[in-house]
Amino acid sequence: MSTEIAARVRNEEWKASLTSESTLVRWTLIAIALGYLTLFLFVPLAAVFSEALKKGLAGYFASFQDPDTLAAIRLTFIAASLAVPLNLMFGVAAAWAIAKFEFVGKQILITLIDIPLAVSPVISGLIYVLLFGAQGWVGPWLAEHDIKIIFALPGIVLATTFVTVPFIARELIPLMQSQGREEEEAALTLGASGWQTFIRVTLPNIKWSLLYGVILCNARAMGEFGAVSVVSGHIRGLTNTLPLHVEILYNEYNAVGAFAVASLLTLLAIVTLVVKTVIERKSAPSRATQDAEWRMQPGSPS
């Protein structure tokens, strides 16, 4: 038994020796990668927490007693809780349309979805100022009817939504395209309505990718700075989101406060990455079996 294992290990080593670079090259590459990550990721990450905890835990938690900070946290959650569901609905609808139907302008729609990724967030914010601002196209009309968009919650939600449009749709489109239409067609011929088909066939097939998209979308929505900065007006306690609040605190030389709030966003990023890993692990077996399915299809015994 043990000799068998030893033989197998030798065999693996032999195979590795055939296919990989020399030890020196390998260790050099690993060292470069690790050094790069340390310099650009781990050190800043550690700096955030060390700065935040400079005045001890008491100082750290005192930063969250500030009503303006609490207001910023609340506003960030409200903006994300509106932007994410909006993009969830849009993303599923767009991916469904693109993956399952042929229509004129499909390619244009795919390109449009990517625009927020290509455009600088500041420009995205400026577009809304141009549209709804006091000097903007519909600004005077809005002022007449006493509707506030710019420098208010609606503007922040609009900017956040715009910037996070691609995340869910882009996650779903390739998956739904690869899954094709046959299962839906089968459900329809079995008498299911369109809604039943969606709930019982389409949704279970895309659930992990959908969740993944929602998490990415949420992380971006909470962390968005540029676009929101342009439309928010930086009114303390009213239109400041977490990232904007960090900047204000920092500019006021309140380093502990700034980094304490920043640590919140950092924690959010870490939680996002953990959840993402868990989801990938969850959906990986089903992806692997999908591959197996493809391999099995032609010529498998009955």
Add this chain to the structure above:
Amino acid sequence: MEDAARESIVSIQVDHVTKRFGTFTVLDDVTLHVQTGELIALLGPSGCGKTTLLRILAGLERPDHGRILLHGDEVTERRITDRRVGFVFQHYALFRHMTVTENVAFGLSVLPHAQRPSPGQIRKKVHDLLSLVQLQAMADRYPNQLSGGQRQRVALARALAVEPKMLLLDEPFGALDTKVRKELRRWLRRLHDELHITSILVTHDQEEALEAADRIVVLNQGHVEQIGTPDEVYENAATPFVYQFLGDVNVFHGRIAQNETVPKETHRQPPAERDSSDEHEVTFVRPHDLELSRSRTTTTQLEATVRLIIIAGSRVRLELMSKDSSQIISVELTKERYRELRLQQGDIVFVHPKQLHVFKMPGPSSM
């Protein structure tokens, strides 16, 4: 008598159906009647429109012109859900996140509350269907834990669960290997004899169509070439296309004078010369309808050289080269006859057809 009465009822009527994708005409004025309880094969090469016709019947596509009638009711504008057809897809289209049981029960579980059977009834029905397709042991497996043949049987059970008025099968065995395909084909035929559900089987495999179907509809480039029983289309092909599509064939180009009567087909020499009149005749002979002899017995025999011998199971295929025209002739012999003749590569043999078919083709001989 009762059987005859039942069989005369037309259950599917395709009435002058035309379908275009862009400028490409997929179906060109197709008319077709299917009787209740029949198993019809739609046979044709890929791109002939057979799958499109099936999808139109199911309601997955709309015809540009023409009507579809099921049991006398026009359903052209009716939605898929209301047509009560069972559809079996080439790649199974099983719901991958559901077990075999859940897959089969799907059609029953989406029924409106008032019509939906109780969970107990559904369980019993699923159990019955799984024993019908011999998959009781697989009830709790997921589709990706089944082989291709098993998956297709689950797909069939799933389609049958909603008690469809007709069953549409889109190349159901196309993705399976030859042995499983043959087994399933025979099994499908037996199942059909048991259930008598009106079925349409789309296939590009002539063997499958000949073996499984009551009648065959041969489609080519969007129009019907011939409709008939397997024996009719095989023995009395209406067009050269049907003759060539339904099996290997030797084609001899040549002409015979107008009004000339062929006293006995077996004695006519397959003419091998070319000519350039405006109408020419083409002679079709199946490889197994050619008889070989070692020596010349009649003047009409064709002299040829054996170029290749392929022994494939119980049959032996020969490739001969005609002495006059250098045309390649393929011949199929039984092993017995092959042994009798003691043939070897390079031997001179004399060929004469036991049975042949002559078609008039427009235009001068081109091949």
